[in-house]
Amino acid sequence: MRLRIQCARSHHVAAVYATDVGLVYVAPVRARSHGAHDLPDEPHGNQDPHRWFDLLAAGEGPTVDDALPAWCNCGHRTLSRTTVLEWLDSGEHRVVID
Numbered sequence: 001m002r003l004r005i006q007c008a009r010s011h012h013v014a015a016v017y018a019t020d021v022g023l024v025y026v027a028p029v030r031a032r033s034h035g036a037h038d039l040p041d042e043p044h045g046n047q048d049p050h051r052w053f054d055l056l057a058a059g060e061g062p063t064v065d066d067a068l069p070a071w072c073n074c075g076h077r078t079l080s081r082t083t084v085l086e087w088l089d090s091g092e093h094r095v096v097i098d
Contacts, residue, residue, distance in 0.1 A: 003087060004094045005079070011072035013097065014079060016056060016088065023056035025084065027070045056084065 002023065003016040014027035029050045052069050068084065070077040077097070087095050 003084070003092060005070070005084075006094065006096050007072050007074050007077075008096055008098055009072075009074060011074060013072045013077060014068070014070045014084075016084065021055065023088070025052075025054045025056045025068055025081075027052045027068070029069070029071060056081065056088075 001015055002018050004012070005014040005016075007013050012028070014025060017024045017026060029052050054068060064081075066081045068079045068081050070079045079097075
């Protein structure tokens with residue numbers, strides 16, 4: 001994990017992981033608190049997990065959206081791809097947002 005993004009109430013909003021293919025942005029797609037982990041339940045069986053994944057590469061053109069969806073128990077949020085990359089470039093490991 002390269003970066004953890006939390007809200008002011010310490011809920012997990014999103015994270016960025018370094019992988020072989022590049023930086024990957026991961027965010028839960030629904031707000032549901034569960035103890036210390038504060039992450040949504042993972043479904044059982046063949047259902048898809050409720051997470052948003054996106055390669056965090058900066059890019060240009062109409063196919064690259066700067067808005068990244070994010071969620072926590074406080075509600076829906078939108079993060080900027082550019083801002084997340086700036087946090088990584090400045091060496092941040094944990095960011096608290098309002």
